[in-house]
Amino acid sequence: MALLETDAVAVRFGGNVVLDNVSISVEPGRVTGLIGPNGAGKTTLFNIVTGLLAPTHGRVLVDGADVTSLPPYKRAHRGLARTFQRLEPFVSLSVRDNVRVAGQIRNAWRRAGRIDLDKETDRVLELVGLAGVAGRDVAELPTGQARLVELGRALMTGPGVLLLDEPASGQTEQETEAFGRLLRRLASRDGIAICLVEHDVGLVMDVCSMIYVLDYGKVIASGPPEAVRADPAVIDAYLGSAEEGAA
Numbered sequence: 001m002a003l004l005e006t007d008a009v010a011v012r013f014g015g016n017v018v019l020d021n022v023s024i025s026v027e028p029g030r031v032t033g034l035i036g037p038n039g040a041g042k043t044t045l046f047n048i049v050t051g052l053l054a055p056t057h058g059r060v061l062v063d064g065a066d067v068t069s070l071p072p073y074k075r076a077h078r079g080l081a082r083t084f085q086r087l088e089p090f091v092s093l094s095v096r097d098n099v100r101v102a103g104q105i106r107n108a109w110r111r112a113g114r115i116d117l118d119k120e121t122d123r124v125l126e127l128v129g130l131a132g133v134a135g136r137d138v139a140e141l142p143t144g145q146a147r148l149v150e151l152g153r154a155l156m157t158g159p160g161v162l163l164l165d166e167p168a169s170g171q172t173e174q175e176t177e178a179f180g181r182l183l184r185r186l187a188s189r190d191g192i193a194i195c196l197v198e199h200d201v202g203l204v205m206d207v208c209s210m211i212y213v214l215d216y217g218k219v220i221a222s223g224p225p226e227a228v229r230a231d232p233a234v235i236d237a238y239l240g241s242a243e244e245g246a247a
């Protein structure tokens with residue numbers, strides 16, 4: 001069963017329809033891709049899912065429950081976590097403290113099942129590959145590693161659903177390969193339902209078992225990577241130029 005669903009979500013800004021009848025399902029244990037050209041509405045959909053923006057129509061369901069009218073923090077309590085396209089680390093803190101602070105917040109929410117902060121911080125830093133730079137000031141890190149700090153913070157909340165907005169941008173090729181392995185592991189081993197917005201088509205095709213393609217706010221295709229990659233409408237709207245750009 002899907003852990004996250006959007007049901008016929010639509011949003012309009014003034015007269016501008018930015019999302020139209022968007023229904024997606026994100027299942028635990030899988031990486032689900034959300035791709036499409038710039039301005040297609042991917043970040044807007046994340047904003048609706050996390051509660052930063054209210055849809056004009058439609059619903060957001062987490063584990064079958066309608067959360068459409070819940071504020072962002074209540075959705076976070078239900079296991080939604082997100083990283084942002086624009087990095088927003090706490091620049092005055094070390095890598096370790098950036099990650100640890102998210103665990104403090106988690107412990108403040110959950111009376112039962114509080115985590116051992118130091119132990120969990122160590123585990124997450126190791127998992128995302130930042131143990132070697134834990135003491136560094138986060139402002140000194142290159143973008144690729146700074147993105148891992150964001151991922152580490154999201155993981156400290158113990159998410160059931162993880163929404164990642166262009167997490168590989170600014171990563172080197174090697175970093176992206178390691179990142180792909182990490183995403184697969186988070187899904188298959190920890191059972192997290194991951195939704196990945198990413199312009200690195202190679203990464204998306206590699207890690208996703210299901211992909212939705214948005215164009216001008218509409219889902220124009222969905223399915224496994226092979227089917228999406230071969231779909232003429234997708235090639236026309238996005239993959240032709242995205243893959244040329246990446247080559």
Ligand SMILES: Nc1ncnc2c1ncn2[C@@H]1O[C@H](COP(=O)(O)OP(=O)(O)OP(=O)(O)O)[C@@H](O)[C@H]1O
Pocket residue numbers: 013018036037038039040041042043044045085
């Ligand atoms: N608050 C807002 N008010 C008005 N228009 C907005 C607002 N937020 C987003 N838009 C518009 O909605 C459209 C979708 O933007 P969005 O950022 O969701 O696209 P995207 O698919 O994430 O693009 P990218 O790949 O460039 O990140 C764009 O045309 C954008 O200008």
